[in-house]
Amino acid sequence: MIVCITEKPSVARDIAAILGANDRHDGYYEGNNYQVTWTFGHLCTLKEPADYSPLWKNWSLAQLPMLPERFGIKLIDDKGIEKQFNVIKQLIENASEVVNCGDAGQEGELIQRWVMQKAEIKCPVKRLWISSLTNEAIKEGFQTLKPAAEYDNLYYAGLSRAIGDWILGMNATRLYSLKYASKNYSSKSNVLSIGRVQTPTLALIVQRHQEIENFTPKDYWELKTTYREAVFSATAGKYETEQQASEALAKITGQPLTITDVSEKKGKEAPPRLFDLTSLQVECNKKWGWTADDTLKLIQSLYEKKVTTYPRVDTTYLPDDIYPKIPQILRQMSPYTQWTTGILNNGKIPKTKKVFDNSKVTDHHAIIPTGQNPAQLIGLERQLYHLIALRFIAAFYPDCEFMQTTAMADVAGEKFKAVGKVITKNGWRDLYSSDSNSKDNDTDNSDSRILPPLKTGESGPHTPDLAKKQTQPPKPYTEGTLLRAMESAGKTVDDEELREAMKENGIGRPSTRAAIIETLFRRKYISRKGKSIAASQAGIALIDIIEEELLKSAKLTGLWENKLRRIERGSYSANDFINDLKALINDIVIRVLNDNSLRRIEVDQSGKSQNTDKAEKVKSPRQAKPRIKSLTEIKCPICNQGYILKGKSAYGCSRFREGCPLRLDFSEYQPDLSPQRLSTAISKKFKKK
Known part of the structure; x- marks a missing residue:
């Protein structure tokens, strides 16, 4: 019996009909030597910290970083999921072959592989890989099934992404919540949520907020003049002072304008690109x-x-x-x-x-x-x-063709320029101009201006105009412009060719960016104001308190994404990616624990926050109560600069990279000592010396 596993019941129904598996059972279809079953998206997830160690159940700085030697998966705790998984497991046990019919992408591969691993599959597996769900595509796909091993790198990339998000998210969220949340960090209302993609995305929004807040408008003046209904602009550009602008205006007032050059150039505009x-x-x-x-x-x-x-x-x-x-x-x-x-x-x-x-x-x-x-x-x-x-x-229509005219002029030594653009053949634009939904079409001819016939050497009166204007701050992100910024790792890119080249270094993947933005809304780090996105006080305070550039840099996160794509292509090791992140989070934990400031963030359910940095810093050392909440706040007795960290086989100093030799083996100091007891034991040992 061949068992096909799809990602949704609706897809299973379509595939079953094509394969002739027409008998409906509880959780699957059967017929013509096929059984077609389904998942509901993710049935499995990576294990929680407490699943690896009871010491990781409660949030404690002493237990960071949490780095399992081997990551494991478990079923999501849901009766419906458990029931469907048992159906799949039973079918797989009796299968001669399994066909992975999950969505043909990285996430779909991960969903199906986890389910098959959890069900302890032993028979051969093939992969259905299709780009649409039409009957023709499904039939063609089953005629060209591939060995599952051909998609191993896709799975390794998806697995690396999931593990990387676990390493950074679990550790950094606990680290920053314990270190900087003012109180009640176990409450959802006061957890400082950190994520591999989420935090750099929030940082982009906060950076734009700060650019707008700190923007100081500057006055400038633009000089234009109208000659025979053609508007000419001064080539000198913006005048920074009113005096400069007024002098230029006085210089050209009453003087004739002379056309010094007229050039025409043919141009083409290709149809807009297909959609990703x-x-x-x-x-x-x-x-x-x-x-x-x-x-x-x-x-x-x-x-x-x-x-x-x-x-x-x-x-x-x-x-x-x-x-x-x-x-x-x-x-x-x-x-x-x-x-x-x-x-x-x-x-x-x-x-x-x-x-x-x-x-x-x-x-x-x-x-x-x-x-x-x-x-x-x-x-x-x-x-x-x-x-x-x-x-x-x-995409299959001709290019739009136009004629661009550029006229140069001189008035009393001041240079002016006018540009006009005339469409000569609509080409693909005909498609949109004839569309009844014209208000929603892709064309915008507002920039097209028609110049009157002009000849080099002609001269005549003109009407000058001097306008005072102000520089404008950057615009707040909309979801559209934020998606573009995520795609290009924070850089503003309009050129399509350059945009394509930068995709490999973008923040997140197309399939995950919407969820990341929604997560930021749900956690009240950002809010909507019309079409614009605004950073909340909580979001601003969180980014402000994160001094680790690695956690909030769009560029660096883009480099991680590039590595994941290379894993997918087989040109980079998944182990190297995960080991790099393990080393990174270990370094971050050490640096954050060495932060001796008393900065705190208070966050309530509304997303409002108060960074209590200033209030706490003004307290004198005598007023501040001694706080030993975890091992990491025990000062090193040797170097007197670092703090005690818990390793795999011993306690050590956070400044071990700087050469501090402290090592307290678990054979002498039990690994489950409370911070207070460990502090007492260390004091006794080093007082004796």
């Missing part, structure tokens, strides 16, 4: 104010309804083997006949490197329609499908 998940989320946020999570849920629904391809992708390209299928997809898009007919009747469909490029496609290609009829869609789903459909069709 991030660009789709950005576009929907810009047009309709949808959150990243809203868009992800809608596009996932379109995928499951078979009308669009796999959505959790980070490429805007298609592979060459899709090209022969394009005409059929266009023919099947019957609601769009008015736009597809011209392409299909023109003979061979154009093939360009801006659309088809095997080198830019790994596991999945850009999001495109499958050709299945979207008649079932209503409301926002239809709206989203329409956006994707038009973008796909536009």
Whole structure:
């Protein structure tokens, strides 16, 4: 019997129908020598700290860092999950072969592998890898099943990501909560949540907040003049003082303007790129104010309804083997006949490197329609499908062509410039101008200005204008611009080619960024103000108290993401990635424990916070009560600078890297001593000496 494991019941139903497994049982379908069952997304998770050691159950600085020698998984504590897992386990025990039919991505691979490991699978495993859920794609996928081992690196990358998040999240959250939360750190309202991706993302928002808060507007003046309805701007740019601007205005007032040069240049504008998940989320946020999570849920629904391809992708390209299928997809898009007919009747469909490029496609290609009829869609789903459909069709339309005219002028020695742009062939823009939803289209011709016919040497009167303006602060992030910043590790990137090159160093993955943003909202570190995102007092205070640049640097987090991608390709070791993070968190723990300031953050359920740094620092040493809450606050008796840390086989000094030789073996000092008892034992030992 061949057992197929999908990620959702709805997918299991579709696959079972194609395979002829038509008999429904509790938790699976059966028939034609197949059994098709399903997970509900994650059934398993990494073990909690207390699952590794009872010493890790309670939060204590003495037990940090928590670094299991070997990470393990467990079932999520849920009766429904336990019931379905037992169904899967029983089916696997009697299977001759298992087909992993999980979502074809890193997270889908991790979900399925964990379930199969927990069920102690012993039979051969194959992988179904498809980019859409159409019947044709599923049939083709089962005809080309691959050995599961071909996707081992994908699993190692997903596992490394999960373990890396555990190492940093579990340890840093406890470390900062115990060290800096003012009280009641075990309460959800006062935990200082730190994450590998979450904290650098919050840091971006807080940095933008501070840039806006600290921005000082500066006055400047712009000099323009109108000649024959053409607006010329002074090439000198912005005048920093009113005196400079007034002198320039006085100089040209009453003097004739002379055209010194007129040049025309033909230009082309290619169709917009196909969508990856991030660009789709950005576009929907810009047009309709949808959150990243809203868009992800809608596009996932379109995928499951078979009308669009796999959505959790980070490429805007298609592979060459899709090209022969394009005409059929266009023919099947019957609601769009008015736009597809011209392409299909023109003979061979154009093939360009801006659309088809095997080198830019790994596991999945850009999001495109499958050709299945979207008649079932209503409301926002239809709206989203329409956006994707038009973008796909536009990719095969001609470029938009325009003529750009640049005129240079002189007035009493002051230089001026005017630029006009005239579209000569709409090309792909015809697609949007004829769209009934024109207010939602991609075209914006507000920058197109038509200059009157101008000739070099002509001269005449003009009307100058001097305007006082102010520099503007950076704009707050919207979800769209934040997604772009996460994608490019905090750098503002408009150029598409450069954007593609920077994706490998982005913060998070397209499939996880929406969840990260939602987590920050849920933990009240950020809030929405219209379309804008604002950092809360709690979020600002948290980033302010984290002095470890490694925890909040978008650039460094992007480098970690790059390593994860290299693990996926087999060019970097998962063990090296995890060991690097273990060393990193160990160093961070030592440095934070050596922070002798009395900074504290109070956070309440509303997300308000108070950094009590100043209030506590003004206390004199005599007023401050001695606090020995954990081993880490016991001063080293040898160097008198570091603090006692607990290792694998002994207690030592936090300044061991600086050469402090203190070592107290567990054979003499029990590993489960309370901080007070250990402090007493150390005092006795070193008083004797």
